[in-house]
Amino acid sequence: MKKIITILFMAAALLTACQEESLLNPAASLFTSTPELTDTTAIFRLAVANIKAGDKAITFPVRFEGTAERGVDYSVSADAFVFGGEAPVDSIVVTTLNLGTDKTLSLTVSLPEGFEAGKYLTSEYRLHDKFAYVSFSRGYAMTADSTDLGFQLTGKNGKVKTFSKPVKIHMIVDKEKSTAEEGVDFEFSDSSYFTIREGQTSGTLEIKSLKSVVEPGRDKIVMNLSFKDDFGAGQIHEMEIDLLDGIWSDLDGTWMAHAMVTDSLYMEEYWKETASGYRLIPEFDSDDTFTVDMTNSILDPRFSSSFRYYFIGQSLMRKGSIVDLELPDGATVPMQTFLIDNTNRFFSNEEKSDDKESYIGLRLISGETEDKPLLDMYVLDHTSKSFMPELEAAGKYSPEKPVAASPGLYLNLVFSKE
Numbered sequence: 001m002k003k004i005i006t007i008l009f010m011a012a013a014l015l016t017a018c019q020e021e022s023l024l025n026p027a028a029s030l031f032t033s034t035p036e037l038t039d040t041t042a043i044f045r046l047a048v049a050n051i052k053a054g055d056k057a058i059t060f061p062v063r064f065e066g067t068a069e070r071g072v073d074y075s076v077s078a079d080a081f082v083f084g085g086e087a088p089v090d091s092i093v094v095t096t097l098n099l100g101t102d103k104t105l106s107l108t109v110s111l112p113e114g115f116e117a118g119k120y121l122t123s124e125y126r127l128h129d130k131f132a133y134v135s136f137s138r139g140y141a142m143t144a145d146s147t148d149l150g151f152q153l154t155g156k157n158g159k160v161k162t163f164s165k166p167v168k169i170h171m172i173v174d175k176e177k178s179t180a181e182e183g184v185d186f187e188f189s190d191s192s193y194f195t196i197r198e199g200q201t202s203g204t205l206e207i208k209s210l211k212s213v214v215e216p217g218r219d220k221i222v223m224n225l226s227f228k229d230d231f232g233a234g235q236i237h238e239m240e241i242d243l244l245d246g247i248w249s250d251l252d253g254t255w256m257a258h259a260m261v262t263d264s265l266y267m268e269e270y271w272k273e274t275a276s277g278y279r280l281i282p283e284f285d286s287d288d289t290f291t292v293d294m295t296n297s298i299l300d301p302r303f304s305s306s307f308r309y310y311f312i313g314q315s316l317m318r319k320g321s322i323v324d325l326e327l328p329d330g331a332t333v334p335m336q337t338f339l340i341d342n343t344n345r346f347f348s349n350e351e352k353s354d355d356k357e358s359y360i361g362l363r364l365i366s367g368e369t370e371d372k373p374l375l376d377m378y379v380l381d382h383t384s385k386s387f388m389p390e391l392e393a394a395g396k397y398s399p400e401k402p403v404a405a406s407p408g409l410y411l412n413l414v415f416s417k418e
Contacts, residue, residue: 026051028060028083028111029118034125035094035107039164042094044107044123046081057085061110062092068103068127081109100130100232132161134169134225135234137202141241142297142319144248146189146208149239151225153201158235160201167196170226171205177222180243185218186210212246219243219319242319247364248336252294255375255415257305260284261328262412267388270408275388282306282411289418292317299340307413309386310347310379312356315340320359325378326407335361335378337402347384358382359402361410372417380410 028048035042046060060081068074075095082089094105106124111117135158137150151169155161170193173182180186189206196203207221221241225233264281285305292299297318301311320337327333337359345353361378381402383392397403404410 024050025114025116027116027118028109030107030109030120030123033120033123035123037125037128039131040096040099040128042096042105042125042128044092044094046083046090046109047118048083049118051083053084053088055085057088058083058112060112063108063110065106065108066104066124068101068105071097073098073101073103073127074105096128099128099230101127102129103127129156130232131230132163132167133232133234134167134227134237136223136225136236136239138296139236139239140297140316140318141239142244142294142317143207143209143241144244144246144251144294146206147241147295148204148206149223149241150202150204151194152203152234153196153231154234156232162199162201163196164198166198167227167231169194169196169203172224172226174222174224174238177220179220180218184210185215185243186221207241209243209246211243214243214245244319244336249294250364250373250417251292251362251375254289254291254418256418257284257286257288257413258374258416259414260412261414262410266328267408271388271391274394275390277387277389280306280387282413284413288413290415299338306349306386307379307411309349310343310345310358310382311340312344313342315342323361323402323405325361325380325405325410328407328412333363335363337361337380343382345382346386347382348386351385353383357401359405361402361405365414367416375415375417376412377415378405378410378412380405 026048027050028046031045031047035044062080064070064076070076074097077093078089080089081092092107104124104126106122108122132153133156135152135154137152141147149171153161153163153167186207186209189208192205194203194205219242221243223239223241225237260283263283264278267281268278282305287304288307290299290301297316299315299317303311318339320339322334322336324332325335339357339359341357343356343358345355345358358381361380363376364373365376367374382404383397391397391409396409398405
C-alpha cells in the first residue's frame with residue numbers, strides 16, 4: 001500500500017508542470033530518467049494525468065535504443081504502455097540476458113495526438129553488471145608441504161562485495177600451463193570446489209604436495225577459477241604455485257646473522273689491486289635479520305649493516321631455478337635461487353637501480369644441532385657501484401641474471417634460526 005501511494009505521489013509531481021500550462025490537455029511522463037533496477041531487470045513506469053481510464057485503450061508506443069542488442073543482451077515485456085481498456089500496461093520490464101556487457105539501453109515514449117509531454121519521455125541506463133567478480137586473493141604462492149588458495153567476491157573495481165545467494169566456486173588445474181600433475185605431484189586436501197555462503201565474501205581451498213623431493217620439471221601448478229556465467233573473472237583470475245622440496249618448510253620464520261664468509265679481507269685477497277672500495281663491502285653485524293613468510297611468499301629484511309642498501313624493503317619471493325654454484329672453497333653445489341622484487345642492484349646508498357628484481361641463492365646446511373640447520377645465503381645478482389665498482393667496467397659480471405653467481409662477485413653470509 002505504501003509503495004502504491006508513493007508511486008501516485010511521484011506521478012502527480014511529474015505531471016504538475018505540464019498541467020499548469022494546460023489544464024485541459026492530457027499529459028504523460030515516465031517516472032524517472034533512469035528505470036527502477038532489480039538484480040536482472042529494469043522497470044520503466046508511465047504516469048498519465050488529466051484523463052480517466054475507460055473502456056477504450058490508449059496506446060503509448062515505445063522505442064528502444066542504445067548499444068545493447070534486443071534478443072541478445074536483453075528482452076522486453078511489452079512494446080507499448082497502455083492506458084485504460086481491458087489490459088492496461090503501466091510498466092515495461094526489461095530483463096538483462098547477458099550480464100556484464102557494459103552496454104546501454106534507452107526507452108523513449110511516443111505520445112498520442114493531443115497529449116502534453118511530462119518531465120521525462122526518455123529513460124536510460126547501463127545494462128546490469130555481473131552479480132560479482134571472482135578473484136584469487138594473490139597471484140602466486142610456493143609451498144613445501146601445503147598451502148591455502150584464497151579467493152573472494154569483488155565488484156568490478158576490485159573492492160570486496162557480498163552476494164545475496166550462495167556462490168559455488170570450482171578450482172580448475174590448467175593442464176597446458178602446469179608441469180605438475182594432480183594426483184601424482186599434488187592433490188586437493190579436501191575438495192576442488194567451495195561454496196561461498198550468502199552474505200560472505202571469500203573462501204579457501206588447500207592443496208598439498210605429494211612428494212618430499214620435487215621431480216625436476218614437475219614443480220609448477222597453474223590454477224583457474226570456474227563459476228556461473230552470472231559472475232565474472234576478477235582482477236587476479238589465474239594463480240601460479242611452485243612446489244618446493246619438503247626441507248624448505250624450515251625456511252619459514254626469522255633468521256639471524258651467524259657468520260660472514262666473503263668479507264672485505266676475502267675480497268681484497270681475491271681481487272688484490274684490480275678493484276677498490278673494499279671498506280664498503282658489508283661486514284658481519286649480529287643485528288642483521290630477515291623473516292620469511294612462506295604462506296604469503298614474502299621476505300621481510302631487517303638489516304643494520306650495509307646489506308640494507310641492497311635489501312631495501314619487503315619483497316615478494318618467488319622460486320627460481322637451481323644453479324650450479326662454485327663455493328669459496330672450490331666445491332660446486334646445486335643452489336636453489338629465489339627471485340625477490342625489492343632490491344637495489346647497485347648496492348649503493350647514493351644510486352638506486354630502476355630494476356629492483358634480483359636473485360638470491362639459499363641452501364640449508366648442518367648446524368650445531370641436527371634440529372636447527374643453518375641457512376647459507378648468497379647475494380648473487382647485483383652490479384655494485386659502491387664496493388669494487390671497477391668490476392662492471394671490466395666485464396666481470398655475467399650478461400644474464402644472476403649476474404654475480406661466481407666467486408669474487410657474490411656475497412656469502414650464514415644465518416641461524418631465531
